[in-house]
């Protein structure tokens with residue numbers, strides 16, 4: 008018998024195929040709106056901040072990119088502009104700016120004064136729904152650099168990266184996402200339920216991270232409860248997570264021979280196995296009360312979201328390969344490689360993100376291992392070690408780039 012979850016995933020596939028190749032984007036009914044643009048100078052005088060005030064949570068945005076001739080642009084996805092928007096006059100290094108909406112997304116463009124060199128970055132405000140675009144005078148402008156150097160830098164809140172604010176970018180908060188839960192058991196076979204395995208391993212990983220790395224651990228769930236896919240990313244973003252690790256277990260559609268662990272990062276799938284894993288994990292939205300958030304998802308938006316996540320792609324890949332190495336070395340597991348697929352749970356997290364399929368519930372050996380205390384300890388230990396190594400490499404790079 009086909010389970011409700013599988014039937015729903017077929018329905019989603021139908022939608023995907025129908026909209027493929029079309030450039031239309033079905034905006035969700037609860038479209039986010041930008042209500043105001045304000046401009047302020049950073050408190051340490053090293054640049055300016057553009058604040059895009061939003062009345063709703065912004066799911067995703069792209070990093071600002073240079074568009075030539077002192078122009079920059081970034082895209083705020085699934086977001087509209089309020090008809091009664093209030094806009095500050097351009098000031099500081101900003102000479103003009105505008106917002107345009109297309110296909111349900113907003114493109115924010117701005118130009119800086121001719122010849123002005125800036126480093127632009129976009130990031131969320133921790134306390135509101137607003138998106139902040141930080142413009143820091145770049146060291147390419149010698150006069151500005153001298154002026155800045157003469158002034159002591161102070162740590163600043165919500166002003167984006169600077170030497171003084173380096174701590175903002177430290178890998179201090181790690182989000183551990185135990186897949187499934189509550190009414191959604193995930194895959195069940197051989198008396199093993201995916202939701203139990205993922206929770207047990209997640210809690211062990213979190214305990215190791217807290218004890219040995221002294222970082223904040225945010226669990227999307229720490230008991231047997233159901234959490235929407237979209238909500239998981241929101242929990243991660245609102246907590247200011249620097250890394251998102253989603254823990255799942257695999258299933259083979261037919262047969263039981265497939266075994267081993269797979270690491271996934273967001274992208275377009277290239278293999279049948281990756282597509283099947285993605286469809287299975289995404290199909291859990293059939294348990295959610297409100298599915299309108301997913302109604303606008305099609306191939307085009309997956310590609311755009313992959314672009315939005317692309318600033319984290321290198322880091323996600325780095326973590327995924329460290330995980331693969333530890334699964335082989337520490338846990339002595341068969342590994343099936345680092346793959347890409349359009350997992351919705353990864354799409355909502357605005358940070359480097361990896362989804363781990365620990366092993367196959369449908370394989371007797373894997374199932375027994377994942378269900379055992381010893382197996383769970385080794386799996387958690389492998390994940391902990393990979394994150395530890397990632398943190399070490401990441402912070403080494405961070406100190407190199409910010410101490411120049």
Ligand SMILES: [Zn+2]
Nearest residue numbers: 186193255256
């Ligand atoms: Zn799963």
